[in-house]
Amino acid sequence: MxxxxxxxxxxxxxxxxxxSLAASQALGATLTVKAGESIQAAVKRALPGDRIEVEPGLYKETVFIDKDGIELSGIVRGGQWPVLDGExxxxxxxxxxxxxxxxxxxxxxxxxxxxxxxxxxxxxxxxxxxxxxxxxxxxxxxxxxxxxxxxxxxxxxxxxxxxxxxxxxxxxxxxxxxxxxxxxxxxxxxxxxxxxxxxxxxxxxxxxxxxxxxxxxxxxxxxxxxxxxxxxxxxxxxxxxxxxxxxxxxxxxxxxxxxxxxxxxxxxxxxxxxxxxxxxxxxxxxxxxxxxxxxxxxxxxxxxxxxxxxxxxxxxxxxxxxxxxxxxxxxxxxxxxxxxxxxxxxxxxxxxxxxxxxxxxxxxxxxxxxxMQTAKPVVATPFTADQKGRLTYLAVCTGCHTYNSKLVGPPMVVIKALYGKDEQRLADYIAKPVRKRPDYPEMPSQDYLPEDIRLAVARYILSELSH
Amino acid sequence: MKPVKWHACWRGFGALLLALGNACALAAGPARVEDSAADAVYDCPLPPPEQFEARVTQLSTSTWDKNSLGCAADLTFVAADNAQSDIGLQVQALLATTAYIAHVNLLWDFDLYGIRVPEWTARIQHAIEHGNVLDQRLAAVPVEDPDLLSARALYRLTWPTKVADAKTIMIETRAAQVLLEKAVAKEPKALGGNALWILGRIFFDLPEFAGGDGVKAMKLLEQAHAQTPGNLSMLRYSAYVHAQDRNPALARTRLTEMLSVDPDPADLQTAADELKNARDLATRLPDAALAQKLTDRRDALLQAQPQLLARKPTAANMHGGVDPITGKEY
The missing domain is CATH 2.160.20 (Pectate Lyase C-like)
Known part of the structure; x- marks a missing residue:
């Protein structure tokens, strides 16, 4: 404080x-996302410190940003907003x-x-x-x-x-x-x-x-x-x-x-x-x-x-x-x-x-x-792959899954049994899920997560997650 | 032991489950709660009369297992129902019912987002049906026996915790207080030495405008310590109160005393739980060396008794699980 x-x-x-704005503008480029395009695709192209401007329009996606200094900025024009709709x-x-x-x-x-x-x-x-x-x-x-x-x-x-x-x-x-x-x-x-x-x-x-x-x-x-x-x-x-x-x-x-x-x-x-x-x-x-x-x-x-x-x-x-x-x-x-x-x-x-x-x-x-903000930006240490796996599991997976209960999706203990140690297969499924069981809704694709994050999550689930 | 009317009891439970399961599913919406009410049903065959007591003892000492405790409560209720003039049996059944509800309450506590609420609710409601019958029977007994009074108090403290509104909880707590005060007046070591410290806990927990009294609580806890110094739950709770009272030295003393208490073989789960709570409190004081000793003791118990519950909250809704930064439990 x-x-x-x-x-x-x-x-x-x-x-x-x-x-903050001045610093990032001095360092980065500006990418523009137009209606009908993917914000996540722009995030993938962006380098740390870049600014991504999003035009008014409807965007039905999840945006995942794991790069530093990204400025995701909507453009509101004539009362029209860029709208992200999870439906x-x-x-x-x-x-x-x-x-x-x-x-x-x-x-x-x-x-x-x-x-x-x-x-x-x-x-x-x-x-x-x-x-x-x-x-x-x-x-x-x-x-x-x-x-x-x-x-x-x-x-x-x-x-x-x-x-x-x-x-x-x-x-x-x-x-x-x-x-x-x-x-x-x-x-x-x-x-x-x-x-x-x-x-x-x-x-x-x-x-x-x-x-x-x-x-x-x-x-x-x-x-x-x-x-x-x-x-x-x-x-x-x-x-x-x-x-x-x-x-x-x-x-x-x-x-x-x-x-x-x-x-x-x-x-x-x-x-x-x-x-x-x-x-x-x-x-x-x-x-x-x-x-x-x-x-x-x-x-x-x-x-x-x-x-x-x-x-x-x-x-x-x-x-x-x-x-x-x-x-x-x-x-x-x-x-x-x-x-x-x-x-x-x-x-x-x-x-x-x-x-x-x-x-x-x-x-x-x-x-x-x-x-209460600090006078200077705090030192930000990059996360390890293990930390990324655990953080993403907590942020993304636990909205629908728990270890041993049915929530929206099946219990993790079932998923662990299904995939054994095959992290790549689980990481691939996370990106392109298909409906396997009639008693569960279809899992939405998590392909906005980069490959390394998907693998880190899969590794955490199959190797570390326990109860 | 007389023959028991098992089937009547079982039918009543089934109907209750159905009603509660539907109600919970409607209230909770389609997601975030598991439709788990069916898991509240457990197999509880009636043993032959000659094996009844041994079976009940085996079930009631399986304090890590919800179904065993549920079955122990059911069997003792049926036995009590068939011998309604046997006051001791009524007390035993009420205590078994209370132990079961307390166990389910704690499972619910660790289910942070209430994912399995339909199961917990169905189990508790089933137990309450029996508990209320037993409590009413005991309320009609003209003799004020300390164990009877204490059992009724414990039940009234326990049943409303998760399923009643705040007013009911307070009313029941006050009723329990009166019962316990009568009990300890007659026998300070009532309820196996637990009555006194539980009375202290009541005074500590109640808000001041509802009769809470921290000074009185402390006095009762010290009396309880003098009378039954080897009670793990009392020691841990006393340490907690002393820590709140900004007396870490006395808190540390009570926690240290826990290290020399042997777990009660009839309730190993409580021993494991209290050692966990004690370790956590020692960490907060902070006393890392003491926390490690308590951890070692608990780990040894869990290793020797792998069936005991470790009490880890499952991650759900962006909370719980291990620390995502360190990967460690906390």
Whole structure:
């Protein structure tokens, strides 16, 4: 995280983006993709540092970028966008594993898994896109450092619309999210700024979460600031048993197990259950994981505007309020045993369970933090073939397959038995699948993955994957 | 042992499965959830009377196997049903039912995206049918026996965990608290020494506005430690609470004590699970040397008993599996 002199986050972000743009333009060539052509073909031709401009038109494909410094930039002309359409058949819209990549001005819709996903990418920028569901995650940077997610519109996610997973130093600013289970989520991440977003009409508006059974075991230093968090009262339609099935409707902001979370300057209104909830992880997710501390510490609920929250609590929130003998929802609800919390403006708020919240010291503010991005791009080490195999398996394959259960496709244990050690045959099948079983849908071709990646995935599945 | 009415029990289960399977499939949509309700059916033949107790013992100590635990619960329920005046048998059946539900709850916990929810739900609902009957029978018993009270408390803590709403869970937890307080007042070592620490856990877990009390929890856990120091679950949970209380030295002491406790042969899975949890907690403290000792101990147990579950969450929906960067488990 960097402090700064008075300079707004957006100004800094723009400056960072401009520097990034200028650097890449100085280094790379520009390739143009016209309607009817393949974006992926252009990615294959591109060299690191190149810019790919996509003309308005309809593109029914998955775009996979594993080269560094690629700038994939849509051209919007006369209101016409370049549209990537998964037609509810393809899993991913844009998948990125290269570093220093920009994805901007694309309309991405109807991908079953992820609209735009970066995996292991550092120094990325996802900006000015529209990502439309139904999908699992609309925008999902995972395992990356130093990123900017700005000016996107994301809606219709079965999970989080913008989901920053196991990442560090990311700004999520100036976005609009709605009609999703969670509008914006930071999961097991550090140094995250969620600012100036309009988050409305989801089940839960903004969530910072510390979830179990993931490789990153802490979540720290998150600022939720100057957002409009309104009317997050959508019915929860997540599949029963899914983690998000426990997300309580009517909740503006959820702080679940994360440390040093600051909630400041937000307009939090018309959420039917509770404005801000601070809770331990295992209140909602009970998977044992003693490597992580499930209790939120050092939450600061600073000055925000709370307006008309809690008028009609439902489900879990209603249950909690009933237990406490409280009729109406509250502005701030705490269930956990974390420590060192503080709350400002206490007398102006309705609260429950905040006995261990101190009064924040006068003048406490996060204003000194203009951005969580690093001052310089972080060093980006190239991934090994094994890492690429595991990352791609996680990003691509687990949307439809699990090890020993039938999901969309057959269990991996069956695939391992079918292919033995024949990595090449599996890699070939991944590129050109044919329907083999009547009880499963046809697998979409993953021929956008380069040969070496397909082989790495096949090697991982056949040689390493176990349970 | 009297003859049992096995067929009535089996028919009821089948009908329940059908209803639940359909409901879950409709609610979940066409993808992301396996239509697994049929896997909730297990073979559970009724043994001859002379082999009944041995069979139940063998099944109930197979604590790694959902079907064995389910069958143990079913058989003890049938036996209890045929001897309704035998309070001890009712208690035994309720504990077996509770153990089965707890086992399925944990399987569900590691199924992060609920892929097999139809199976888990069907199994739990089936067990609850029996559990509720047994609980009601025991509630009507005029004698306040500590084991009876504790068994009822444990059931009420366990059954709602995955299948009831938050309000029901809280109400049942509070009811369990009252039952356990009565039990430990009569016999502090009730439920094989587990009642006291479970009561402490209730006070620690409940939010303050629902009766939670961290100080009281700590006191109860220390009492439990003084009374039954060789209880792996109590030691691990105490260590967890001390870690939360920012007392890593005491947490480390409790975890170290676990190293000298022999696993209960009647519940090896719990031993393996608690050693895993303890290793994870030691890693967090951090105490790498202690974590390694706990790992070694668990590895030795798993090697000697390869049927025990290793509790690895399967990767699904872009989460879980090994760390893609290091390739290691975590």
């Amino acid at each position: 960097r402090g700064s002199k008075p300079m707004t986050a957006s100004a800094l972000a723009l400056a960072t983006a401009w520097i 509810n058949k393809l899993n991913d819209g844009v998948l990125v594993s290269g570093h220093g990549v920009t994805i901007e001005r694309l309309w991405v819709k109807r991908y079953k898994g992820n609209g735009i996903m970066t995996q292991g990418s550092n120094n990325y920028r996802i900006a000015y896109n529209v990502v439309e569901g139904p999908c699992f995650y609309a925008i999902f940077p995972q395992f990356g450092k130093n990123g900017l997610v700005t000016h996107n519109v994301a809606f219709g996610s079965e999970d989080a619309a913008i989901y920053v997973g196991m990442s560090d130093n990311v700004d999520v600013v100036h976005n609009q999210t709605y009609a999703s289970i969670i509008g914006i989520e930071s999961e097991n991440s550090h140094d995250i700024l969620i600012e100036n977003n309009y988050v409305h009409d989801n089940v839960v508006g903004i969530a910072t979460t510390m979830l179990p059974a993931l490789p990153v075991k802490s979540s720290d230093r998150i600022i939720i600031r100057n957002n409009i968090v309104a009317r997050n009262n959508m019915k929860n339609t997540a599949p029963p048993g899914a983690i998000t099935a426990g997300a309580p409707p009517g909740l503006g902001i959820l702080v679940l197990g994360t440390d040093h979370t600051t909630v400041e300057g937000n307009l939090i209104r018309d959420n039917d259950g509770v404005g801000v909830m601070v809770s331990e992880t295992n209140f909602l997710v009970t998977t044992p994981d003693d490597r992580m501390d499930p209790f939120p510490d050092s939450t600061q609920v600073l000055r925000n505007v709370f307006l008309n929250n809690g008028s009609n609590p439902q489900g879990t929130l209603r249950d909690l309020l009933d237990i406490a003998g409280v009729e109406r929802g509250v502005d701030v609800l705490a269930t956990g045993k974390g420590r060192d919390h503080c709350i400002a403006d206490r007398l102006a708020l309705t609260t429950l369970g905040t006995r261990n919240f101190a009064d924040c010291a006068p003048g406490t503010t996060s204003a000194a933090v203009a951005s």
